[in-house]
Amino acid sequence: MESTIDAHEWLEREDEAARPGRKERLRWIVKHYPAAEAFFIPGGWLSKQLLEEAKYSFVYGQYVAAATLGFAFVERVLASEFYAAGRDDLERAGGRDLLDEALRCGWLTQVDFDRFDRMRIIRNPLMHFRRPLSSDTVEARAVFRDAHPDKIVESDAKKILEGVFRVLEKIAV
Numbered sequence: 001m002e003s004t005i006d007a008h009e010w011l012e013r014e015d016e017a018a019r020p021g022r023k024e025r026l027r028w029i030v031k032h033y034p035a036a037e038a039f040f041i042p043g044g045w046l047s048k049q050l051l052e053e054a055k056y057s058f059v060y061g062q063y064v065a066a067a068t069l070g071f072a073f074v075e076r077v078l079a080s081e082f083y084a085a086g087r088d089d090l091e092r093a094g095g096r097d098l099l100d101e102a103l104r105c106g107w108l109t110q111v112d113f114d115r116f117d118r119m120r121i122i123r124n125p126l127m128h129f130r131r132p133l134s135s136d137t138v139e140a141r142a143v144f145r146d147a148h149p150d151k152i153v154e155s156d157a158k159k160i161l162e163g164v165f166r167v168l169e170k171i172a173v
Contacts, residue, residue: 018061025059028158034165036172043080049078051164057163063153064126070160071095071123074116074167077101095120112166119163122156 005013017160041047050073057065078098082090090101099120103113125136133140142149 002031020051021061022059027060028060029055031159032162032165033047034172035051035124036173039168040171040173041077042084043076047073047076047080051168054161054164058157061154063157064145064151066157067153067160070157070164071119073164074119077171078107095123115163115166119160122159125158126153149153 004098012072023096041051050069052068054066054073057063062115074100075095079090079093082093082098082101087101090098093101096117099108099113099116102108103110108116121136125134125138135141138149138152141147142152145152
């Protein structure tokens with residue numbers, strides 16, 4: 001006799017408990033998603049997959065994944081655009097270098113540059129080690145704001161997805 005519940009029962013309970021939050025997050029995406037006939041997404045299948053997984057991660061409350069995948073999408077789109085324009089030198093460039101060059105070339109306004117750079121600043125401590133309680137860690141920000149870390153990363157994911165949707169506005173057809 002098994003002492004654990006079976007997978008079907010576990011999924012049913014989890015789905016029922018999590019469904020209201022998923023609906024709310026999906027409504028947020030629909031509200032903020034740019035209207036377009038289609039999007040020409042540079043960077044091939046992987047760019048599209050980064051976008052889809054960022055959205056699904058957000059809907060399912062996986063905010064760190066949504067934030068990191070969302071900014072990876074922005075980096076990949078920029079790198080792909082530069083490569084398509086003959087810029088082999090930026091093939092493996094980091095986010096800041098891509099943003100600096102996009103601003104220099106006039107591909108980004110200062111307002112968009114600032115938005116995307118804030119996204120990069122949010123994403124970096126999620127992906128790269130910081131000393132415990134460094135000021136830019138989720139934990140320190142949660143203490144400073146007297147908020148749960150989940151609320152901090154949810155807000156971060158929303159900010160990054162808003163930037164992702166700005167990219168989509170730029171590549172809409």
